Amino acid sequence: MTFRRGGAGSPLFLRVFALMVVCVAVTQLMNFALLIAVQTPTAKLYTVGQAVDALRGKPGDDDFSVSREEHFTEQPWNPRGERTEIAMAKAMGVPVERVLITFPTPFLTREKSYDRASVPRPMSPASVQAARDVIITGDFTAAYRADDGRWVIVTTVTGFEPWRWFVLWWLIVSAAAVAPFAWALARRIAKPIGAFAEAAERLGRDPRAAPIAIEGPSEIADAAAAFNRMQARLNRYVDDRATVVGAVAHDLRTPLMRLGLRLEAAPDDLRQACEGDIRDMEAMISATLSYLRDTTKQGVRKPLDLRSLAETVTDDMSDHGEPVTLAPGGAVVVEGNSPALKAMLNNLILNAIKYAGSAEVSLAEADGQALIEVRDDGPGVPPEDLDRVFEPFFRGERSRNRDTGGIGLGLASARAVARAHGGDLVIRNREEGGLSALVTLPV
Known part of the structure; x- marks a missing residue:
């Protein structure tokens, strides 16, 4: 039996590769557009005066959270922290030893180690107002040791900034843009597999079912042709076995008939016993032919x-x-x-x-x-x-x-x-x- 591959198309791996390239290209284009569209985020600026007011318990600034603790962990020395602590001590009018400030360590990085002897000691601001006007860039945690020995701690509260919302929505839009290509890719891969599953199920129910249509990518067409050839071979194998058994069973009737004729001259007791065996064999032959007819006939x-x-x-x-x-x-x-x-x-x-x-x-x-x-x-x-x-x-x-x-x-x-x-x-x-x-x- 010959199967034609008239409906075969380009190889499946080329189609999958092309769709993957398109998906990557769309993603990169969306990322490039994001790079152009989004503004560079700027760190939020605070003043020492704001931190001092929060430490003294003045209400009205929602950018800080205030708490009181028994202990406060000090960071390793760094020039930025020292300058800010001197300005805070000046603005509060307290010794610098009662003021501490820490800055968040960048993710997956280590705190840089400084040599105190190699860095000049910073100068104290000329006035309290100058000290209050010192700028603090980014998030920080400031602590002041009160008279009772406990620490008053002020930490900046960072909300979800607008540029973060923009990036989040952009990622959602990018995923939505790539989703149709991913869906098409999954469908192209799953559809032939589903067709083979249906064909295998149909073959189990009806070995004489129609062959699979030879269409789609070349790999799928080759697999479908191989499946159809397998189905044809199985049917031929079963038919050949049934034909041989049926022919043998049918041809046994002739020697049985000759045995019956030859027994006519035999003694009655021997003839009757042999005729009973012959009837049993004829019944078995009839049952075998009926069995083959019922199991091989395709209605x-x-x-x-x-x-x-x-x-x-x-x-x-x-x-x-x-x-x-x-x-x-x-x-x-x-x-x-x-x-x-x-x-x-x-x-x-x-x-x-x-x-x-x-x-x-x-x-x-x-x-x-x-x-x-x-x-x-x-x-x-x-x-x-x-x-x-x-x-x-x-x-x-x-x-x-x-x-x-x-x-x-x-x-x-x-x-x-x-x-x-x-x-x-x-x-x-x-x-x-x-x-x-x-x-x-x-x-």
Whole structure:
């Protein structure tokens, strides 16, 4: 089978690379525009007089917070702090030892160490007013030791300045500008992956489903073509195996017929025993051909109501005197092949009737799954045989009597139909006795 790549486009990695370059370019353009638009922030200026008024408890300045503490940690000496402390002491009229000032250390930097001997001692301001007019740049913490020995501490209160709001809104606008490109990139990457997930799910439900469309970037087109080739190979493999088994089973009928003719001259007791074996072999051949036909035949799938299908099966069996009941309920719609699902339900009910004498059928829908349960009140199945009952030709009834034990293909055929529809079939022993066969099908 040949797949054409007429719809393949440019490679996916080139598309992703191009979108990433566009995103980076847009971000850089926004940052460049921010660099031009925003004004350089200036440090706030204070005077020694403002700090002194705050230390003395004068109200009216919201730029400072005042507290009283037992101790105050002094910073290492620096020229700026010494000059400001001398001016504050002059303005307050107290010894310089009772005044301290500290400045915030820049983030991720160390406080610079100064050599006191190499820096000239600053001069005290000429007057109190000159001292009050000394400028303090930026944030600071000033402390004054009161007469009771406690420290009066004044700290600048910095609000969220207008330029910070501008930068914050600019970052939000930049993210909004880049978001469409990021969304397009994520969509381009996720869409092919989602398509492959849907195709894998569809292949599990229906191996004969239509191939994936060969379109999109070259990598996706190549992967889709490989997936389609894998699906075709799997179908050919299954078909070849089924054809070989079916041909062998069909051709066995000819030697069996010749054996029957040759037994005409045999003694009665030998002829009757051999004819019984021949009938058993013919029944097995018929059951095998029927199993292959049910599991390989691809019928048309369309939406159908499982309850109507179950009512048809149970009503037909009830008309023939079989003790089978169907629990009431609403419609349960699935997409499937009606003859195959009907044969599956028929196998499960007949299996329950054969081993338990009666069957109870119920249908429900939960979590996107259609549930079909067939219960009986029979002896159940030994725990070690719960998985083996689905093996072809395995019979839980050990007498080897075909009239009571069957051929051993009913449950295998039923599970094959359920799995071909994307579901499954499991059986379990009921706590109150009997067996429960539960079929799950996607709604």
